[in-house]
Amino acid sequence: MRKNEILTAFFIAKKNIIKNKNSLLFTILIISLGFISSIIIYGVLQDVSYDLQENFIETNMGHVILEPYKNQDKINNVNNVVEKIKVLPNILGVARITKKSARIYDKDENYIDTEILVINPKEFSEVSVIDNIIEKGDFLYKGENDKILMGCVNIESCNEIKAFDTINLDVGEKARIVSNGYPETFLTLKGIYDHRYIEIEATSYINEETAKAVFSDYDSTKADQIIILLPKRKHASETIEELSKMNLNVKLSDWEEKSSKFSSVVDSFIIIGNISFFIGILISAISIYVILYINILNKKTQIGIIKAIGIKSKVVALSYVMLSFFLGIIGSVLGIILTLLMVEYFRFSPIQTGVGELVPQVTMGIFILVGSAILLASIISGYIVSKKITKQNIVEAIFHG
Amino acid sequence: MDKKIILSVKNLVRTYGEGRAKTEAVKGISFEVKKGEFIALSGPSGSGKSTTFHQISLLDNPTSGIINFCGQNIIKLNEDNKSNFRLKKIGYVFQHYELLPELTAIENIYLPLMVDKGITTEIKQRAEKILNEMNLLERKDHYPSELSGGEQQRIAIARALIKEPEIILADEPTANLDSLAGRRIMETLKELNEKKEITIFVINHERGFEKYFDRVIRLKDGKIDRIKK
Numbered sequence: 001m002r003k004n005e006i007l008t009a010f011f012i013a014k015k016n017i018i019k020n021k022n023s024l025l026f027t028i029l030i031i032s033l034g035f036i037s038s039i040i041i042y043g044v045l046q047d048v049s050y051d052l053q054e055n056f057i058e059t060n061m062g063h064v065i066l067e068p069y070k071n072q073d074k075i076n077n078v079n080n081v082v083e084k085i086k087v088l089p090n091i092l093g094v095a096r097i098t099k100k101s102a103r104i105y106d107k108d109e110n111y112i113d114t115e116i117l118v119i120n121p122k123e124f125s126e127v128s129v130i131d132n133i134i135e136k137g138d139f140l141y142k143g144e145n146d147k148i149l150m151g152c153v154n155i156e157s158c159n160e161i162k163a164f165d166t167i168n169l170d171v172g173e174k175a176r177i178v179s180n181g182y183p184e185t186f187l188t189l190k191g192i193y194d195h196r197y198i199e200i201e202a203t204s205y206i207n208e209e210t211a212k213a214v215f216s217d218y219d220s221t222k223a224d225q226i227i228i229l230l231p232k233r234k235h236a237s238e239t240i241e242e243l244s245k246m247n248l249n250v251k252l253s254d255w256e257e258k259s260s261k262f263s264s265v266v267d268s269f270i271i272i273g274n275i276s277f278f279i280g281i282l283i284s285a286i287s288i289y290v291i292l293y294i295n296i297l298n299k300k301t302q303i304g305i306i307k308a309i310g311i312k313s314k315v316v317a318l319s320y321v322m323l324s325f326f327l328g329i330i331g332s333v334l335g336i337i338l339t340l341l342m343v344e345y346f347r348f349s350p351i352q353t354g355v356g357e358l359v360p361q362v363t364m365g366i367f368i369l370v371g372s373a374i375l376l377a378s379i380i381s382g383y384i385v386s387k388k389i390t391k392q393n394i395v396e397a398i399f400h401g
Numbered sequence: 402m403d404k405k406i407i408l409s410v411k412n413l414v415r416t417y418g419e420g421r422a423k424t425e426a427v428k429g430i431s432f433e434v435k436k437g438e439f440i441a442l443s444g445p446s447g448s449g450k451s452t453t454f455h456q457i458s459l460l461d462n463p464t465s466g467i468i469n470f471c472g473q474n475i476i477k478l479n480e481d482n483k484s485n486f487r488l489k490k491i492g493y494v495f496q497h498y499e500l501l502p503e504l505t506a507i508e509n510i511y512l513p514l515m516v517d518k519g520i521t522t523e524i525k526q527r528a529e530k531i532l533n534e535m536n537l538l539e540r541k542d543h544y545p546s547e548l549s550g551g552e553q554q555r556i557a558i559a560r561a562l563i564k565e566p567e568i569i570l571a572d573e574p575t576a577n578l579d580s581l582a583g584r585r586i587m588e589t590l591k592e593l594n595e596k597k598e599i600t601i602f603v604i605n606h607e608r609g610f611e612k613y614f615d616r617v618i619r620l621k622d623g624k625i626d627r628i629k630k
Binding site: 003004005007008011015018019020302306307308310311312313315393394395398 | 455458460461480481484485486487488489491493495499500501502503504508512513515516517518519520544560564
């Protein structure tokens with residue numbers, strides 16, 4: 001195609017845009033809505049996955065986890081390891097954890113089965129938010145020897161969902177603890193914590209002194225895990241690199257690997273997110289095609305006239321491809337602006353869910369991907385539709401258009 | 402000296418539909434047009450005037466026959482060459498003006514030239530000159546919807562004229578105008594024919610305008626009924 005033919009196509013497209021602002025504005029709005037629908041649901045589901053992980057990171061998983069190798073029972077010389085870790089850069093907190101399980105009975109012999117984490121309360125409060133979410137009573141202190149901290153989901157008076165097993169226990173009341181291989185003991189409920197994600201609340205906590213009383217073989221120099229809290233997720237890899245140089249003889253994992261225990265849930269949300277993302281793009285592409293088809297169909301007479309005066313079909317088709325390109329660009333730009341405004345709105349007023357406060361996660365990569373897809377859909381739609389229309393007989397187009 | 406034949410139509414046939422629905426709009430007509438002639442095609446409604454024009458101007462493809470334009474059978478051209486032919490050799494004036502509503506008067510006029518020359522000062526000046534000759538220079542930036550029927554038809558003539566075509570085909574150019582505006586259009590066409598020696602072929606339905614033409618070809622039921630000099 002010659003330069004002047006391209007210029008003519010551009011001229012026709014430009015005049016079409018100038019004189020049909022209102023109808024084109026409507027088209028642009030539809031394209032931008034397609035853009036938003038592709039991104040927002042995807043972004044929300046991305047945040048569900050993010051929040052699911054964050055719930056565990058902020059309570060009892062941290063960003064980096066040290067565990068014994070499979071051939072080892074526990075991490076040994078925990079005090080020594082913890083002190084070594086504390087001197088590394090970016091460390092906000094280090095806490096040792098020993099995992100036990102037990103059945104807890106109330107006075108009416110109702111029971112729940114729970115995982116009990118043995119913690120050093122002061123150390124643990126530096127890596128976890130549990131001490132900040134006490135609904136009733138208090139967090140644990142070092143030196144106490146018969147106290148237990150339980151999650152709201154296990155306590156009848158606190159659990160509003162009622163879909164889970166609960167015991168009738170209040171702060172200050174004693175519960176009977178039964179664990180395989182250990183004599184039964186009684187612990188006083190010191191506090192009830194309330195986390196937005198009920199899966200978190202299924203864990204109970206005791207301090208090291210209490211652990212010695214309940215689990216006779218408990219050894220405070222050993223631990224099942226050491227968890228480390230960092231300023232941000234991205235610091236995990238460099239911390240792991242530093243730790244691996246220290247020859248601690250422990251298995252090192254970051255938050256992402258550890259998330260595998262609930263990865264099926266995360267994966268489900270990611271898959272749903274991806275499906276909704278591609279359906280959104282597909283719907284946008286179809287909408288763009290339909291709108292452009294209607295738009296160009298209304299121009300049948302004009303297309304006939306342009307062809308009648310001797311302008312080639314390919315010039316006319318190019319003018320409509322240019323128009324579609326313009327609509328795709330402006331629609332995408334408007335889509336980006338509206339999406340950012342919506343994200344800003346959700347930042348101030350997040351969607352409240354059991355997983356956490358959801359704010360759609362959008363990245364530059366997603367904007368580029370959706371923008372490109374919408375632009376491509378616009379250009380292809382414009383080309384197909386204009387080709388179809390310009391093929392029509394001129395007399396048909398002008399006199400029966 | 403005899404004038405050169407610019408257009409020669411031989412056994413032109415155009416049928417629509419098939420089987421029982423088959424309609425023969427033009428039934429094998431033949432005629433010639435000489436360079437510089439001001440000629441009319443007349444006849445009652447449905448006689449095949451517009452169909453004949455659509456074939457000559459390559460807006461439609463005839464069922465059979467030959468259309469020789471300056472010695473070349475233009476029916477056999479491919480689509481791109483047909484477009485080029487329409488662009489360079491033919492100026493078409495429609496009954497309903499058929500200006501592009503998105504373009505101003507002057508833009509409608511110079512649009513056909515843009516394909517070859519781009520948007521240059523030269524084509525704008527040429528369009529202004531023609532507008533001036535048509536006494537429409539002050540209306541150059543108006544959109545078709547802001548112009549009267551007569552003004553729109555003169556813009557349509559200017560659009561045909563700017564290409565300096567071999568022939569102007571005007572399909573009932575006065576049909577939608579009042580008698581005064583119609584007469585002005587006919588006088589404009591006659592003047593263009595006489596002063597610029599442009600061959601002009603008009604579909605005419607008004608007996609009062611027959612005095613302007615060198616010849617009138619009368620069609621009846623898709624055939625030539627008679628040719629009046």
